[in-house]
Amino acid sequence: MESITKNRQSRDTLLAMVERAYGADRVPTGDGWVDELGHGWFNVAYRIRLRDGAEVVLKIAPAPQVEVLTYERGAMSIELATLELLRTRTSVPVPVVDFADRSRELCDADYFFMPYVDADNLGIVLASLSAAERDAYMEQVGAANREINSLRGTAFGPLAGPGDPSWRRVFTGMVEDILRDGERRGVDIGWSYDTVRATLAEHADSLDEVTEPRLVEWDLWESNVMVRDGKVVCVIDHERAFYGDPLIEAGFTGTQLAAFGDSTAFMRGYGHAELTATQRVRRDLYGLYLMLVMVIETVYRGHTDTKQYDWARPHLDAAMGTLGRTRR
Structure with a gap:
């Protein structure tokens, strides 16, 4: 689903995000290491293959200048808090958060990485x-x-x-x-x-x-x-x-x-x-x-x-x- 809320990033920015999350030794090289997952309606999500072959998903919140619905403000913070609640207090299977960054240093919005679910x-x-x-x-x-x-x-x-x-x-x-x-x-x-x-x-x-x-x-x-x-x-x-x-x-x-x-x-x-x-x-x-x-x-x-x-x-x-x- 196409939406202006999808905050797509350049190849170089994605590589910098991967390095911050997983370290320089796992940064992918060459081509074919990233694909956008297109079925989401709000956040942009990328499937990324790390240098060691592990696959992860990167989710990036909308850019701050994009107007969203009132209830959607701070949505990524809500997701991270909910994942922690469900992971620690229920048996419901949810993704593990590998790394989350709210500094806005590499990107103009919050983002987080999680393992790719092969299903x-x-x-x-x-x-x-x-x-x-x-x-x-x-x-x-x-x-x-x-x-x-x-x-x-x-x-x-x-x-x-x-x-x-x-x-x-x-x-x-x-x-x-x-x-x-x-x-x-x-x-x-x-x-x-x-x-x-x-x-x-x-x-x-x-x-x-x-x-x-x-x-x-x-x-x-x-x-x-x-x-x-x-x-x-x-x-x-x-x-x-x-x-x-x-x-x-x-x-x-x-x-x-x-x-x-x-x-x-x-x-x-x-x-x-x-x-x-x-x-x-x-x-x-x-x-x-x-x-x-x-x-x-x-x-x-x-x-x-x-x-x-x-x-x-x-x-x-x-x-x-x-x-x-x-x-x-």
């Missing part, structure tokens, strides 16, 4: 799998997601704070942030921004049921899951984590928005019962938030085609419909 991306191979294979993987994803959600926070909100004891205030603040992002750039979401605000306010009481902050990934889609020989071997891309309601997780999205697939296997692996009436309302709100992000981010990414926008706009209408809003 298939579930999002890429999903269509080639049998229904039984897909369900088996999604059950494993559900179980891993539940373990992630088992980590408790002291307050709702960003990992680095400030926190808030009210999930309603935090989530409505998240929605307000994305709405302001859209208004700032004049993004056509197909609805009055104030109508969206009013819709959220009408159903915000459902958020008060959530009283315990849990670590949520929010971005645990199939494309962030690496698989091999029938097993989930690594979960990647953790830059959107925060303390919130586990029901906001990506795996539950299909319960309310059919375009995101069948959530049955994920919920079975997670061990989640059928949603209650109040939980369904919350899921509707979370689906609305997701679709707002997917529409509005297309302008911030500088997409060269309208494919994502054209797909997401009708699904934003559908999300509004689940909350009782229809076009006149």
Whole structure:
């Protein structure tokens, strides 16, 4: 996916980064030692073969002059903090961070190295799998997601704070942030921004049921899951984590928005019962938030085609419909 947030670097800069991380004796020589991994949507990522043959991945945050969505500010710091939490406090397989540099001396943004995971991306191979294979993987994803959600926070909100004891205030603040992002750039979401605000306010009481902050990934889609020989071997891309309601997780999205697939296997692996009436309302709100992000981010990414926008706009209408809003 092409995006102006991808902070590509020159060959010489990449070599300097490798030397700082691994030492001069492991700096690659010749040609063919670097390839860009193109399926990511936000950070640029390179697959690099070191001089001794070991393969690593380098992720680089967007350049500071590139405007990102409000919730994406400091995303790489969030990812590094989440990786440390998951590595030390869960059994969920995540990448080891070999080296992280926030000095901005070699590059104008934060970056880190991790080992390359020799496995298939579930999002890429999903269509080639049998229904039984897909369900088996999604059950494993559900179980891993539940373990992630088992980590408790002291307050709702960003990992680095400030926190808030009210999930309603935090989530409505998240929605307000994305709405302001859209208004700032004049993004056509197909609805009055104030109508969206009013819709959220009408159903915000459902958020008060959530009283315990849990670590949520929010971005645990199939494309962030690496698989091999029938097993989930690594979960990647953790830059959107925060303390919130586990029901906001990506795996539950299909319960309310059919375009995101069948959530049955994920919920079975997670061990989640059928949603209650109040939980369904919350899921509707979370689906609305997701679709707002997917529409509005297309302008911030500088997409060269309208494919994502054209797909997401009708699904934003559908999300509004689940909350009782229809076009006149």
